Amino acid sequence: MMIVCANSKGGVGKSTLATHLAVWLFDHGFQTALLDTDKQRSSSEWIREVEPQITVRVADTPEECLVIAQELSRSHDFLVGDAPGGLEDLSRTLLILADLAIFPTSPSILDVRSVAGATQVLRYAQGINGGKPEGRLVLNRMKTRDTISHELRAGAPKLGLEVAQHVIRDLQAYRDAAQQGTVVARFGRKGAQAAADMDALFSELLGAFMAVKQQ
Ligand SMILES: Nc1ncnc2c1ncn2[C@@H]1O[C@H](COP(=O)(O)OP(=O)(O)OP(=O)(O)O)[C@@H](O)[C@H]1O
Numbered sequence: 001m002m003i004v005c006a007n008s009k010g011g012v013g014k015s016t017l018a019t020h021l022a023v024w025l026f027d028h029g030f031q032t033a034l035l036d037t038d039k040q041r042s043s044s045e046w047i048r049e050v051e052p053q054i055t056v057r058v059a060d061t062p063e064e065c066l067v068i069a070q071e072l073s074r075s076h077d078f079l080v081g082d083a084p085g086g087l088e089d090l091s092r093t094l095l096i097l098a099d100l101a102i103f104p105t106s107p108s109i110l111d112v113r114s115v116a117g118a119t120q121v122l123r124y125a126q127g128i129n130g131g132k133p134e135g136r137l138v139l140n141r142m143k144t145r146d147t148i149s150h151e152l153r154a155g156a157p158k159l160g161l162e163v164a165q166h167v168i169r170d171l172q173a174y175r176d177a178a179q180q181g182t183v184v185a186r187f188g189r190k191g192a193q194a195a196a197d198m199d200a201l202f203s204e205l206l207g208a209f210m211a212v213k214q215q
């Protein structure tokens with residue numbers, strides 16, 4: 001089962017979500033791999049620091065991405081793909097192979113406008129891959145008192161992508177955890193609020209897939 005974090009915009013939280021998701025799945029007892037297709041190598045370097053038992057591979061071309069993804073899918077319960085910023089070849093290849101596509105977006109007007117592009121590419125991948133992947137918009141870096149956060153939450157269902165019910169708050173713990181080479185779930189009390197957000201979101205998104213794997 002393959003899950004991909006993608007979006008046309010940079011800096012929306014793709015690598016943060018991909019890294020936390022891979023560790024979360026590993027901590028639930030699944031054989032987990034991460035495929036980093038972003039030249040910045042954010043998630044692959046981060047995950048090597050956090051959990052050496054997670055298989056980490058990188059791919060720089062769609063051809064490499066296809067071969068490595070197929071190989072990792074055969075040998076692992078879950079494969080998490082981290083896409084580069086943009087919905088070009090590498091992101092499209094990951095999406096065509098995926099069972100679930102997570103599109104993080106943050107509460108800025110430019111990020112929200114980019115969701116239309118993500119929806120189009122999702123439909124393209126679904127057209128090729130017999131209806132897969134399922135797509136979810138994840139509202140990241142949400143602030144309680146911020147008008148645009150409220151507008152995004154209210155307007156998200158109109159953007160053409162199913163919206164995850166659980167949102168991720170804007171919390172310093174994500175940046176601090178990354179800096180110390182860990183994830184919020186392994187960051188003690190400092191990461192507790194953020195870890196609760198991640199746990200709720202991933203349980204919502206992955207619950208059904210995990211049940212299938214556990215059968
Ligand atoms: N919920 C959050 N709260 C606070 N900071 C966050 C949150 N999510 C992400 N960040 C921070 O935002 C920055 C961008 O996140 P990240 O690298 O995950 O985005 P990305 O979409 O992978 O970016 P790129 O397109 O460059 O690969 C990082 O500094 C990260 O720590």
Ligand SMILES: [Mg+2]
Pocket residue numbers: 014015016038040042043083084085
């Ligand atoms: Mg990234």
